[in-house]
Amino acid sequence: MKIISSYSIKGGVGKTALAVNLAYAxxxxxxxxxxxxxxxxxxxxxxxRVSSAKKFNMGxxxxxxxxxxxxxxxxxxxxxxxxxxxxxxxxxxxxxxGMEKRRKQLRRVLEEFKDDYDTIILDCPPNIxxxxxxxxxxxxxxxxxxxxxxxxxxxxxxxxxxxxxxxLPLDRLCPFFSMxxxxxxxxxxTMAELxxxxxxxxxxxxxxxxDVEKMGLRRMPxxxxxxASDAAQAYRTLCSEIISLQENVCD
Amino acid sequence: MLRVLSQADKNSAVWVLPPxxxxxxxxxxxxVVEQPKTVTFCTFYDTFEWGxxxxxxxxxxxxxxxxxxxxxxxxxxTVECTEQGDNIRFWYDFSxxxxxxxxxxxxxxxxxxxVATAVFTTQCCDLRNESGKIVCRIEWSCxxxxxxxxxxxxxxxxxxxRGYEDxxxxxxxxxxxxxxxxxxxxxxxxxLQRAGCTPRVYTLKPSFGISFETPAREAVGRIIAxxxxxxxxxxxxxxxxxxxxFLHDYRICLRKARSLLGLVKNIYPLGETEQFRNxxxxxxxxxxxxxxxxxxxLTYHEHLVNLPExxxxxxxxxxxxxxxxxxxxxxxxxxxxxNKSASNTIQGIIAEISIVSGHxxxxxxxxxxxxVFRGILRRYRKIKTIAQTINIESTDExxxxxxxxxxxxxxxxxxxxxxxxxxxxxxxxxxLRRLQGVLGDCNxxxxxxxxxxxxWHKQQADTDSTLTMGGLIALLHQRQQEARLxxxxxxxxxxxxxxxxxxxxxxxxxxxxxxx
Numbered sequence: 001m002k003i004i005s006s007y008s009i010k011g012g013v014g015k016t017a018l019a020v021n022l023a024y025a026x027x028x029x030x031x032x033x034x035x036x037x038x039x040x041x042x043x044x045x046x047x048x049r050v051s052s053a054k055k056f057n058m059g060x061x062x063x064x065x066x067x068x069x070x071x072x073x074x075x076x077x078x079x080x081x082x083x084x085x086x087x088x089x090x091x092x093x094x095x096x097x098g099m100e101k102r103r104k105q106l107r108r109v110l111e112e113f114k115d116d117y118d119t120i121i122l123d124c125p126p127n128i129x130x131x132x133x134x135x136x137x138x139x140x141x142x143x144x145x146x147x148x149x150x151x152x153x154x155x156x157x158x159x160x161x162x163x164x165x166x167x168l169p170l171d172r173l174c175p176f177f178s179m180x181x182x183x184x185x186x187x188x189x190t191m192a193e194l195x196x197x198x199x200x201x202x203x204x205x206x207x208x209x210x211d212v213e214k215m216g217l218r219r220m221p222x223x224x225x226x227x228a229s230d231a232a233q234a235y236r237t238l239c240s241e242i243i244s245l246q247e248n249v250c251d
Numbered sequence: 252m253l254r255v256l257s258q259a260d261k262n263s264a265v266w267v268l269p270p271x272x273x274x275x276x277x278x279x280x281x282x283v284v285e286q287p288k289t290v291t292f293c294t295f296y297d298t299f300e301w302g303x304x305x306x307x308x309x310x311x312x313x314x315x316x317x318x319x320x321x322x323x324x325x326x327x328x329t330v331e332c333t334e335q336g337d338n339i340r341f342w343y344d345f346s347x348x349x350x351x352x353x354x355x356x357x358x359x360x361x362x363x364x365x366v367a368t369a370v371f372t373t374q375c376c377d378l379r380n381e382s383g384k385i386v387c388r389i390e391w392s393c394x395x396x397x398x399x400x401x402x403x404x405x406x407x408x409x410x411x412x413r414g415y416e417d418x419x420x421x422x423x424x425x426x427x428x429x430x431x432x433x434x435x436x437x438x439x440x441x442x443l444q445r446a447g448c449t450p451r452v453y454t455l456k457p458s459f460g461i462s463f464e465t466p467a468r469e470a471v472g473r474i475i476a477x478x479x480x481x482x483x484x485x486x487x488x489x490x491x492x493x494x495x496x497f498l499h500d501y502r503i504c505l506r507k508a509r510s511l512l513g514l515v516k517n518i519y520p521l522g523e524t525e526q527f528r529n530x531x532x533x534x535x536x537x538x539x540x541x542x543x544x545x546x547x548x549l550t551y552h553e554h555l556v557n558l559p560e561x562x563x564x565x566x567x568x569x570x571x572x573x574x575x576x577x578x579x580x581x582x583x584x585x586x587x588x589x590n591k592s593a594s595n596t597i598q599g600i601i602a603e604i605s606i607v608s609g610h611x612x613x614x615x616x617x618x619x620x621x622x623v624f625r626g627i628l629r630r631y632r633k634i635k636t637i638a639q640t641i642n643i644e645s646t647d648e649x650x651x652x653x654x655x656x657x658x659x660x661x662x663x664x665x666x667x668x669x670x671x672x673x674x675x676x677x678x679x680x681x682x683l684r685r686l687q688g689v690l691g692d693c694n695x696x697x698x699x700x701x702x703x704x705x706x707w708h709k710q711q712a713d714t715d716s717t718l719t720m721g722g723l724i725a726l727l728h729q730r731q732q733e734a735r736l737x738x739x740x741x742x743x744x745x746x747x748x749x750x751x752x753x754x755x756x757x758x759x760x761x762x763x764x765x766x767x
Contacts, residue, residue: 049384073414076377076385081413219383 001114002246003107005122005139007132010155013145014178016043017212017222019123021232022143024221025239027080031118034072036110037085038092038135039125045084048075049219053086064105065112077224081117093130106134128162136168141242145178145206148190156198174245176202176238202245204238207231264423265326268405269430274376274391276429277422281378281386288374290398295368295442298361299488299497301450306357309439317345319353325437339363341494343552360549362494367446370395372402378422386418387411394438396445403445404438407431455481455500456665463620463670468518470619472604474666475511478504483597489538490585495545498538498584505535508600510662514626517614519604527600534593541584543702544577546695558722565719572710623667624758630660631754638746643735647697650738654690661687675757682750686741689734696731700724 006019016039023035037044042052056067071083110120124135136142144159146152156175163170175198181187195201209231211222218225223232274283295311297303303310309320309327316335321328332349339345340362342354371394378387388410393402407426411419423431443449457477461470482504488497509531512524519527551570558566587593614622637653664671664680707720744750 049382051382071414074412 001111001117001120002140003110003120003122003138004141004143004242005124005135006145007122007124007135007142008144008146008155009126009128009159010152011126013147013152014206014212015039015126015145016047016123017215018143018145018178018206018235018238019121020044020047020215020221021223021235022239022242023080023082023119023121024077024223025236026119026121027077028223028236029239029243030079032079032116034081034083034113034117034120035075035123036068036083036120037123038089038131039123040085040087040089041125042085042087044123045073045082047215047219047221048073048082050075050082050084053084055086065109068109069112076220103130103133104137106131107138110138128159133166133168136163136166136172139172140246142173143202143242144173144175146175146194146201147179148177148184148187148194150190153190153194156194160198171200174200174202174242177205179208180205181208202238202241204234204241206234206238263411264409265434266407266409266423266426266431267433267435268407268426270402270405272405272429272431274374274389277376277378277389277425280421280425281380282383284377284379286375286377288372291371291373292398293369293371294365295446296363297366297450298358298363299493300361300453302357302359302361303354303363304450305452308353308357310354310363317350319350322437322439324434325439326434327439360494360496360499364493366448367443368396369442370398370400378418380418385412386415387422389422394442404441406434406438455503456668457481458669459666461619461667461669464618466616467515467619467622468615470667471511471515471518475508475604476601478508478511479597479601482508483594486588486594490588492581492585495549498542498545502535502538502542505531507662507666509535510659511666514659514663515614515619515622519615523603527604530596530600534596537587537593538584541577541580543698544573544580547699547703548573548577550699554723554726557726558719562719562722565715565717566723568713568716569719569723572716573706576706619667620670623663623670627660627663628754628758630656630663631751631758634660635746635751638742641738641742643739647694650690650693650735651697653742654687654694657683657687657690672757675753679750679753679757682741682745686738686745689737689741693731693734693738696727696734700727700731703727 004022006015006022008015019035019037023033027033035044035048045052050073053071056063056070068083071086073082073084074080075082113120122135122139124132144156146156159173160170162168163173175194177191177194180191191205207230209229211226211229212231214226215222222229223235226232274285277283291313293311293313295309296317297310303319304322307322308331309318309322311318311320316333317339318333319331321331331353332347334345334347334350336345341360342351342358345351345354371392373393374391376389376391377385378389380386390408390410392406392408394404395402409419409422409426440449459470459474459477461473465473482501485497485501485504488494489501509528512519512528512531516524518524548570551566554566555563634653634656637649637656641649641653661680661683664676664683668676668680703720703723710716712720
C-alpha cells in the first residue's frame with residue numbers, strides 16, 4: 001500500500017483537483033484506491049457528491065481508525081472509495097497532540113487499511129500543523145502543486161527549508177507545475193528557474209483549464225466527464241509517472 | 252460477454268420479482284438511471300447422464316463462447332472457464348487446459364447435447380439520491396423463451412455500495428412491498444422444465460425395492476424389467492450416435508439380464524428362460540463389432556501418448572480407417588435398431604417376465620434371499636476351484652473363464668445388494684471389483700490385439716500404418732503382461748482363508764438360518 005498526499009502551504013494551487021483526479025486515475029489503473037479528505041472544507045467529497053463524515057471519537061489511535069473506517073463511502077466509480085471530510089477535522093491537531101508519538105500516528109492509523117487498498121491519497125489542508133507533519137511522515141510521496149509564479153516559488157522554498165530543519169525525507173517531496181499557461185512568459189521563465197533549482201520536479205505539468213473548474217458544476221472528476229481534454233490527459237500522464245517512479249523506487 | 256445471472260459477488264443479494272415489475276417502479280424514491288439492455292441468446296448443454304448439472308455447473312454458449320459456470324442452489328455463481336469453439340461434443344474437443352480438465356471429470360466419455368435455450372435480458376440500473384450520488388445498483392434480469400416474448404422469470408440482483416447500507420435496506424424493503432420474494436430454487440429448473448426436460452439420476456445400479464423374503468420370481472422379474480427398461484432408454488442415443496456410452500450401457504444391461512436368467516434357476520419354465528436368453532444374446536451379438544470398433548477408437552488419445560512420435564502418422568491413418576469403418580457399422584446397427592425389432596423384443600420380454608400368474612416352477616415362490624445367498628456361495632467356491640489352476644502361464648482362455656465366473660458373482664452381489672449385510676459385503680465387493688479390474692485389463696488387451704490383427708489383415712496396408720500397428724500390438728501385449736502379473740496377487744487375496752471364511756459366515760449361515 002502506498003500513501004500519496006496532495007499538499008501545499010498555499011491555497012488555490014489545485015491540490016483538491018489533483019487529489020480527486022489522481023484518485024480516479026489510480027482506480028482506472030486497477031489500484032484499489034482510497035481518497036481521504038483531510039481538508040475541513042470538504043471539497044474533495046463534494047466533487048464525489050458524498051456528504052460529510054459522521055462524527056467520531058478521535059481520542060486514540062483505535063477510535064480514530066475505527067471512525068475513519070465507518071466513514072468509508074464507495075464512490076460512483078469502481079475501485080474508488082472516499083472518506084469524506086468533516087468540520088470536526090479542525091480538531092485533528094488537538095487529537096494528535098494528546099497521543100504518544102504524536103508525529104507518527106497517522107501512518108499507524110492508515111496502516112490498518114493496507115489489506116483493503118493499494119493506494120491511499122490524502123487531500124491536505126493548506127497549512128503547516130501537527131497534522132501536516134503527520135502527513136509528511138505517513139506519505140511515500142508528497143505531491144506539491146506549484147503554479148509557476150513568484151509566490152508559489154516562495155512557498156516551495158519554505159517547505160523545502162522546513163523539511164531540512166525537521167530532518168524530514170526530502171526525497172519524498174515531489175513538486176510539479178500546476179495551472180500552467182504555456183503562453184505566459186513569466187510561467188516559462190519560472191519553470192526553467194525552478195526546475196534547475198529542484199531537479200526532483202516531476203516531468204508532467206498540469207495546464208490551466210476551464211474544464212477543471214467545471215468539476216464544481218459536474219460534481220465528478222474531470223477524467224469522468226472529459227476524458228480526452230488536455231488537463232485529463234495530463235492527470236493520467238502524471239499518474240503513470242508516479243506509478244513508474246514508485247516501481248523504480250521498489251526496484 | 253454475458254455471465255448469466257452470476258451470483259459470484261458475495262455481497263450481492265438476489266430477489267425474484269413479480270411479472271411486470273420494472274426498474275422505473277423504484278422511481279418514486281430514487282432517481283433511476285437505466286443503462287442499456289443486453290440481450291443474449293443462450294444454449295445450454297449437458298449429457299444423457301446430466302453430468303454437468305449434477306457436478307453443480309452450467310455449460311452454455313452465449314453466441315460467442317462456451318461458458319462453464321458454477322450452480323449453487325439453482326443459481327449461477329462463478330464463471331470457471333470460457334472457450335470459443337464450434338460443434339463441440341466431447342471434453343477433448345475443447346483446447347483450454349482447465350475446460351478439458353473440468354469437463355473430463357464431469358462428462359467422462361459422454362457427449363454433450365443441447366438441452367435448452369433461453370433469451371436473457373439484463374439491465375444495470377443506478378439508484379441515485381437527491382445529491383445525484385449512486386446509493387445502490389441493481390441488475391435486472393429477465394428470461395424468456397424467445398426474443399420478443401414475455402419473460403417467464405424476472406429477478407434482480409442488488410449490489411450494495413459500501414457506506415450506503417441503510418439505502419440498500421430501504422431498496423429491499425421497497426422491492427418486497429412491490430412483491431419481490433427471496434431467491435427460492437432459482438430459474439434453471441423452470442428453464443429446463445420449459446424445454447421439456449428434467450435432470451434425473453441415471454445409474455446402471457438402481458434399487459429394485461426387494462427384500463430377503465420377496466418371492467424369487469417377483470424379485471427377478473422386477474430386476475430384469477428395470478434393467479431392460481434402462482437398456483431401451485439407450486437406444487435413441489445409439490441411433491443418434493451421441494456417444495459410445497449408450498451402446499456400452501445398452502450391452503451391459505442386456506448381458507446382465509441374460510446373466511440373471513441363468514443365475515437364478517427354476518423360476519421360469521426352462522423353454523421360456525432359454526428363449527429369453529437367446530433373444531438377449533442375439534441383441535447383444537448384433538452390436539459386438541460396433542463395440543469392438545468403439546473400444547479401439549476410444550484408445551486413440553492414450554496411444555498417442557504412449558507411442559513414439561514417428562509412429563503418430565501411422566496411428567492417425569489407422570484410426571482414420573477405424574473411424575470410417577465405425578461410421579459404416581454404426582449406420583448398420585442404427586438401421587436395425589430403428590426398425591423397432593430390438594425395442595419390440597425387449598418390450599416383449601418385459602411383458603412376459605412381469606406376468607405374475609401362470610408360472611409354477613419349483614423356485615418361483617421361494618424367498619429370494621436364501622436362493623441368492625446359496626448362489627453367491629456356490630459362485631465363490633467355483634472361483635476358488637478355478638483359482639487353484641491359475642498361474643503366470645495360464646492361457647488367455649483360462650483367464651477368460653475365471654473372469655466370466657467373477658462377473659457372474661459380481662452381478663449376483665450387485666443385483667441383490669439391497670439384501671446383503673452392507674458393511675462386510677461391501678468389502679468383499681470391493682475386493683472382487685479390484686480382481687475383476689485386472690482381469691478386465693488383461694482380457695481387453697488380449698481382445699484388442701486379436702481384433703486389430705484380424706481387422707488389419709483385411710486392410711491394404713502402407714508402411715507407416717504397418718509400423719504403427721506393430722507398435723500398437725506390442726503396447727497392448729505389454730499391457731496384458733503387466734495385468735497378468737497383478738492377477739495372481741489379487742486372486743490370492745480374494746481366495747485366501749480369511750475371505751473364504753467371511754463368505755461362508757455371511758452367506759452360508761444366513762442361508763441356512765432362513766432357508767429351512
